[in-house]
Amino acid sequence: MTAPSSTADRDERQLVFQVGEKRYGIDARHVIEVVRVPHITRVPHGPEALAGIANLRGRPVPVLSMGRILDGARARQQEDGRIILYDRGEAVGLLVDDVLRLSADSTAAPLHGLGDLLDASFKVARRTPVERPGFAETGAGEDNAGGETLTTLLSFRVAGQFYGLPLEHIREVALLAGDVATIPNAAAAVIGLIPLRDGVLPLVSLASLLGLEAGQAGGESPSVVVVEHEGAWIGLVVDGVDVIRRLPDRAIDTVPPVLQRGRGDAQIAAIGRIAEEGLLISILSPGQLFGHHAVTQAIGQNIGAQSVEATPGKEDAVEQLLIFQLGDETYGLPIAAVDEVIRVPDDITRMPGAPDFVMGVINLRGKAVPLIDQRTRFSTPAATQTAKARAIILTLGSLKAGFVVDGVSEVRAVASANLSAAPEFSSDRTDVFDRIAHIEADGRMVLLIDPQALLDRAERDIVAAIADDGDLAGVP
Secondary structure, eight states: OOOOOOHHHHHTOEEEEEETTEEEEEEGGGEEEEEEOOOEEOOTTOOTTEEEEEEETTEEEEEEEHHHHHHOOOOOOOTTOEEEEEEESEEEEEEESEEEEEESSOOSEEOTTHHHHHHHHOOOSBOOOOOOOOOOOSSSEEOTTTOOEEEEEEEEEETTEEEEEEGGGEEEEEEOOSOOBOOTTOOTTEEEEEEETTEEEEEEEHHHHTTOOOOOGGGOOOEEEEEEETTEEEEEEESEEEEEEEEEGGGEEEOOGGGGOSSSSOOEEEEEEEGGGTEEEEEEOHHHHHTSHHHHHHHHTOOSSOBOBOOTTTGGGEEEEEEEEETTEEEEEEGGGEEEEEEOOSOOBOOTTOOTTEEEEEEETTEEEEEEEHHHHTTOOOOOOOTTOEEEEEEETTEEEEEEESEEEEEEEEEGGGEEEOBOOSOGGGTTEEEEEEETTTTEEEEEEOHHHHHHHHHHHHHHHHHHTTTTTTOO
């Protein structure tokens, strides 16, 4: 019979893992747990050893490649690998090929000084929270340069046509996914109920409200536009989200009375003219939408369940984020900092001698706005620009720029409790990432960009690139 292990033996146990052909042992007392490799979000311009950020048991954890730290091997994510959650003051994930055993007499090479190796590769300490700069609300407002009032709209497609709603009434936008609970004896336009945070959200087909034939173009999944009016929330199911537009008053016309005679009560409040694209957008009124009998029925039949409502003080605990894609990765920006989101125009004026990431300059309502290829700046693998590519327009002080991304997927309301400070990534080029959003619905961790740092970095990068080319020679 084997004698029980002593306390000293247990304290000396090593967790043995494998990287390439080599085996290493580390002090098991600092190991929190070992997990399979989840999705890892890449951090552009992060330290070489940093594989990315992963969602481990609801916490954003930096993941370091032990292959890169130990032998300089290229960091890689293996579906059959393992992550050792290691206690280094703050938890850090160690990406290895395999975890072999827990042993007190391992023949593996003991990895002494692991803490020093990690410190040399990555700063585990988190940032000190700082006061975030305020941004103007993204609603109707005055354009600083032109002095004209602009109305901000979220545009979307329904039955091949473009419609819009004032962004101030939009709470979030997401793809329609998961099961929908049907409402018995509901109107044809009422799709059902879905869970949303701590309540339920009635879903209504906007196509049915407008008397149109529903259908998604190009096989796209339908989207849900969550609209608030007088404390009530409703989810409008549309074929797909288009862009965020800012229209001057002179580009918004009243609707001829003859066009107000039609099926249903969901009337068009105004017509917007998108001159640069030769398009018209029908602007809907939240008040008239919520007055439609199908919408009032959906809200009225939602009995016995806790509705999602806008309650006093609730807005203070929620932040709206614009979620966008670069390659296979997803990032976010506070929507309060976004002027608008536009399609990437065909007419881009190239700038001779400009850095590679500057696509050129566009004319945006009489202003010259540089377009910056965010894929190039974040070192995302090159791909052919698609119809989903969008330019996110940001302004900070006198600087206005458009950041081109592969697509904008959703507007997401995230509770402040699900926002945390990003770790220090040991690189000044990663300062653009200041927070991480935990999307509870699907367990995602989304890196959030500080708009001020993004614009500052863009400006510095342009000056540095021109200086490197010698274009600033002779300038004091």
